[in-house]
Amino acid sequence: MLQTSEKIWMDGKFVAWADAQVHVLTHSLHYGLAAFEGIRCYKGKSGSAIFRLPEHVDRLFESAHIGLIEMPFDRKQISEAIVETVRVNRLEACYIRPLVYIGYGAMGLYPAENPIKVSIAAWKWGTYLGDEALSKGIRARVSSFTRHHVNVSMTRGKISGYYVNSILAKREVKADGYDEAIMLDPEGYVAEGTGENVFIVRRGVLKTTPLTSILEGITRNSIIQLAKERNIPVVEERFTRDEMYVAEEVFVTGTAAELTPVTEIDQRRIGSGKPGPITQTLQKAFFDVVGGTDSAHRQWLTSV
Known part of the structure; x- marks a missing residue:
């Protein structure tokens, strides 16, 4: 079961974890065109640090570009939001999930002018493939x-x-x-x-x-x-x-x-x-x- 945190960053502001919701007719929910990343933050001898953050942000933007998704924020804004998401949730070690998706609007395969949305969540997550x-x-x-x-x-x-x-x-x-x-x-x-x-x-x-x-x-x-x-x-x-x-x-x-x-x-x-x-x-x-x-x-x- 996913271990919840306190806040999720959504389109430039933090909302309570339970309130981070989207409409059921969100375009990406139906057709799967969204870009995402998986990033880890580790607790080290000098404090908490995110592993290869610039490379992950670059790949997120490249994935969006490949999918013809126009990012509504720049790399610096997304990088800062990722760091702040870890800080706001007071997480020493965690998994971070940025997601760029096509929001509610037109249905059908062509999303037309549907808004592009971005969310960033972070939570505690241990060994992915089993404890041992x-x-x-x-x-x-x-x-x-x-x-x-x-x-x-x-x-x-x-x-x-x-x-x-x-x-x-x-x-x-x-x-x-x-x-x-x-x-x-x-x-x-x-x-x-x-x-x-x-x-x-x-x-x-x-x-x-x-x-x-x-x-x-x-x-x-x-x-x-x-x-x-x-x-x-x-x-x-x-x-x-x-x-x-x-x-x-x-x-x-x-x-x-x-x-x-x-x-x-x-x-x-x-x-x-x-x-x-x-x-x-x-x-x-x-x-x-x-x-x-x-x-x-x-x-x-x-x-x-």
């Missing part, structure tokens, strides 16, 4: 649902309606007792999870899907940088599901998932069946950054 996911890993299954094709859905946009595909895949694998789904692209190569990017370690090389049919993950980008700094070879290339099966290590990354090991896929144990050494090294490096103990990446943190 970060330490022990998760079980995943390759979904029967195919991930988006670049000419069906523009995959660089974090668009609300695209996630129906993820919901179907997630419900499918959860019903079969797995923690997460891994989705293939239309040509049968590994794309991403329902809300995460996928990495494998094969013969000491860290591989991840190139930015062809997947969302440009900000945590993904961070892990690639951290790996290179530790002299871990990194390549961005396509790989198949059976290459995952024989990999020494597999993990997924994302704002919600952070860096979560995958220890079983399709009833096949991955490596030793436990989080591997490269996974553990990068997981520690990531949490050192977000916890403020890695001064080399202080620019990734925005103080609250």
Whole structure:
């Protein structure tokens, strides 16, 4: 159950959590054209800080642009509103959800002059894939649902309606007792999870899907940088599901998932069946950054 906070920012002002409502004929509710972000704020040794806020705000604006949604606020206003939302709710660590959506007005597929609305909510949220996911890993299954094709859905946009595909895949694998789904692209190569990017370690090389049919993950980008700094070879290339099966290590990354090991896929144990050494090294490096103990990446943190 979602743990409520006190206030939500809506179109430039704060309203009580319970009063943050929209009309049932809100256009985006019916047709799914909205842009959103997932951002985390961490409690570190120097206080609370939001992880890679400028990059998340840039991606929000890029998603809106891809969807032909004209933002009614600029980047500076949205960035300040995100920080203030965390402050107003007195949250030391939290998940932040900005949403840009098409409001009430005309119905039908063409939204005409419907107003563009923006909301920002923040709440306490722990480990996304389970209490022991970060330490022990998760079980995943390759979904029967195919991930988006670049000419069906523009995959660089974090668009609300695209996630129906993820919901179907997630419900499918959860019903079969797995923690997460891994989705293939239309040509049968590994794309991403329902809300995460996928990495494998094969013969000491860290591989991840190139930015062809997947969302440009900000945590993904961070892990690639951290790996290179530790002299871990990194390549961005396509790989198949059976290459995952024989990999020494597999993990997924994302704002919600952070860096979560995958220890079983399709009833096949991955490596030793436990989080591997490269996974553990990068997981520690990531949490050192977000916890403020890695001064080399202080620019990734925005103080609250």
